[in-house]
Amino acid sequence: MxxxxxxxxxxxxxxxxxxxxxxxxxxxxxxxxxxxxxxxxxxxxxxxxxxxxxxxxxxxxxxxxxxxxxxxxxxxxxxxxxxxxxxxxxxxxxxxxxxxxxxxxxxxxxxxxxxxxxxxxxxxxxxxxxxxxxxxxxxxxxxxxxxxxxxxxxxxxxxxxxxxxxxxxxxxxxxxxxxxxxxxxxxxxxxxxxxxxxxxxxxxxxxxxxxxxxxxxxxxxxxxxxxxxxxxxxxxxGRELEDVFPDKNNVVGEPILSIKNFSKQSMFNDINFEVRKGEILGIAGLMGAGRTEVVESIFGLHKLDEGEIQVNNKTIQINGPWDAIGKGIALVTEDRKEQGLALCRSVKENISISSLASIDKYGVLDRSIENEKVNDYIKALRIKLHSKNQEAGQLSGGNQQKIVLAKWLMTSPSILILDEPTRGIDIGAKSEIYKLMVEFANKGFAIIMISSELPEILGMSDRVLVFSNGEKTGELTREEANQEKIMEYATANLR
Ligand SMILES: Nc1ncnc2c1ncn2[C@@H]1O[C@H](COP(=O)(O)OP(=O)(O)OP(=O)(O)O)[C@@H](O)[C@H]1O
Ligand SMILES: [Mg+2]
CATH class of the missing domain: 3.40.50.300 (P-loop containing nucleotide triphosphate hydrolases)
Known part of the structure; x- marks a missing residue:
């Protein structure tokens, strides 16, 4: 050479x-x-x-x-x-x-x-x-x-x-x-x-x-x-990273969100599952299996042909993203750049934009609370920046993705849906995000995580659902789940 x-x-x-x-x-x-x-x-x-x-x-x-x-x-x-x-x-x-x-x-x-x-x-x-x-x-x-x-x-x-x-x-x-x-x-x-x-x-x-x-x-x-x-x-x-995945000590409780008979033509068919308080529910499958469309529907982005959503055993209607946010549901999309970020706005504005309602004290925006919270997330997610007033578009690709994650964590949801949460994120920051996920579950909140990375599914999930071609083809406990079984279910509908 x-x-x-x-x-x-x-x-x-x-x-x-x-x-x-x-x-x-x-x-x-x-x-x-x-x-x-x-x-x-x-x-x-x-x-x-x-x-x-x-x-x-x-x-x-x-x-x-x-x-x-x-x-x-x-x-x-x-x-x-x-x-x-x-x-x-x-x-x-x-x-x-x-x-x-x-x-x-x-x-x-x-x-x-x-x-x-x-x-x-x-x-x-x-x-x-x-x-x-x-x-x-x-x-x-x-x-x-x-x-x-x-x-x-x-x-x-x-x-x-x-x-x-x-x-x-x-x-x-x-x-x-x-x-x-x-x-x-x-x-x-x-x-x-x-x-x-x-x-x-x-x-x-x-x-x-x-x-x-x-x-x-x-x-x-x-x-x-x-x-x-x-x-x-x-x-x-620049340091030893013993284990990328944290110890899981979250305790799984009662169902918080139930999805019943979700169907939408040419997207997915008769999907049923629930996620529990304190649980990290992984959804595995190949790209195009319909996972993203299902969680987008929970978030009110698609009109269902049929189906019902229950939160704490009560049937609710969700009429679009703002409604979902108001009901404690957050969705971090897979396509973060397109859907999640205003590139010409500052990092701070991007992080606080969806939760302004919650920092609004007596009808006035409390800047000090906003600043403090934004700082906390920048630190927790190790977002690398020069100043939080910097334009989001100036940050590196991976750091832009972390901003979108921070923005949704800041809405303090009780159900957090993550679609490919660590795509494009470096290994050190990945392990920080995993720690935050376990902390979040530890508070009794629920996480639904779609991921195409099998190690991530196996390392983080308390239970794994597998989708294939718009249908749920398998459900595995943490103990049962392994690479072979997941792949078998993921390709079940492709024959
Ligand atoms: N136009 C710019 N103005 C100011 N700072 C910038 C600009 N472009 C890049 N930077 C800064 O330069 C640093 C390096 O960014 P770069 O995009 O090269 O990182 P990277 O290694 O490609 O990261 P990633 O894995 O996230 O893509 C970052 O801190 C970023 O904020
Ligand atoms: Mg880059």
Whole structure:
């Protein structure tokens, strides 16, 4: 493997916030190089410097031994560097083909040659096994397909270096396999991949080398085969993390919420379950099993064809999210960026927005209580920020997700529904969130947690429901639950 791309003494600050200190790292040809570190460590910033979105405050970039200034993404592409961004960045009103060929549309007689563009798009999509119509508008796609389109786009530039910033946060296991196939092909063709992910398994599956970044400094660069899982975690979080999952000492009591005969055409059919006081109820299943739609219905986001909700054995009606919040139910959505956050508003406003009613004393907003509560959550969730008056959009991806979680915890719900609560969250913060969940249950409140991460389901749930294709196909106690049984129920309806 030969040395290819090198960062020497790269530093970056935003105003007086120093984000990268003195970064030195080399990427080789034909190598899949992982970049790991906690939320806010500076991973995305470093990659945005490589693609000309940010200019470094100091330091130099060398490509094949030559010093290089990259002033904008177009220039990065012309030097052979492309990137799949952590945030989905496609233009929703354009078609798949228009997005992939934006700014480089094939032209015939002075006009965009749509026929050619659709044909080429189809070829790119086929090359990674994605069966989508190039004419479909991005807004009509599922999130996982949007993500696949972005992957296709980055690959279609035929770049020498492809940066993938959390490419698998919204795709199914099968699609991850497709992506890994593509990565292996790219590697065989001598391309370099820089791969960012918080998922340990992926790192060990696909990466040759790992660089760990902590608080803007490189901790180490090592071959994957020479770093154990525990060593990797302590390099990232800077301390030993004995056990990611806390001891569970919550006591399960009476049913608090019962779902009866929930049905909604083409979403889910005849769903029945209850969750008890002090209980953490896990819902497992494959993506698309209908889990999200069921909890969204509890929250009043879909109109049911049939079904009933009982809280404390009394039938209640929920007429939309505000009604649900008023009745003590909170839902932390899986798609936090889209549904949960006002990016131009301050961190503080984002956290307190849903609970303003509760801090409103005598009709006046009590700023000191608001401040105190917001501070508590920032500390508890280890949200990394410069000031709580900072725009939420300036925080790193994982820290933005923690804000959404804080916002819902602050509404003091008695039933907390979490949809993929730790997706995109670093391992240290994950373990903090798990601790908060157990504390929450310990107060006699109930948690419903949807998760596609089996270790998380097994580590946290008192009871596990399994969904497959819109139906509840299994229910397991904590003792009964294991990976094999869950997978069996999760695929039960797919034959
Ligand atoms: N435009 C900006 N203005 C001010 N601060 C910023 C800006 N962009 C990033 N930062 C800060 O830089 C730090 C590093 O952010 P970055 O997005 O690089 O983290 P990351 O390692 O990618 O984290 P994650 O795993 O959460 O995606 C964060 O503290 C973030 O708030
Ligand atoms: Mg990032």
């Amino acid at each position: 030969s040395e290819f791309l090198e960062l020497k003494g790269i530093a970056k600050s935003f105003g007086d916030v120093q984000v990268l200190n003195d970064v030195n790292v080399r990427f080789n040809k034909g190598e899949v190089h992982a970049l790991m570190g906690e939320n806010g460590a500076g991973k995305s910033t470093m990659m945005k410097i490589l693609t000309g979105i940010h200019m470094p405050t100091s330091g130099e970039i060398f490509l094949k031994g030559e010093s290089l200034k990259i002033k904008n993404p177009r220039e990065a592409l012309s030097k052979g560097i492309s990137m799949i961004h952590q945030e989905l960045s496609s233009i929703k009103d354009l078609s798949i083909a228009e997005n992939i060929f934006l700014g480089r549309e094939p032209v015939k007689y002075g006009f965009i040659d749509y026929k050619e563009m659709f044909k080429k798009t189809e070829e790119v999509l086929n090359s990674i096994g994605v069966a989508l119509n190039p004419k479909t508008k991005i807004r009509d796609l599922k999130v996982s397909d949007m993500q696949m389109v972005e992957i296709c786009k980055a690959i279609s530039y035929d770049a020498e270096i492809i940066i993938m910033d959390e490419p698998t946060s919204a795709i199914t296991d099968r699609e991850v396999e497709k992506l890994f196939g593509v990565i292996r092909d790219l590697k065989d063709n001598g391309k370099s991949i820089i791969y960012i992910s918080h998922k340990m398994k992926e790192i060990y599956d696909i990466c040759d080398v790992i660089t760990v970044l902590r608080d803007g400094d490189i901790v180490a660069t090592k071959p994957t085969t020479e770093v154990s899982n525990n060593e990797l975690i302590s390099m990232m979080v």
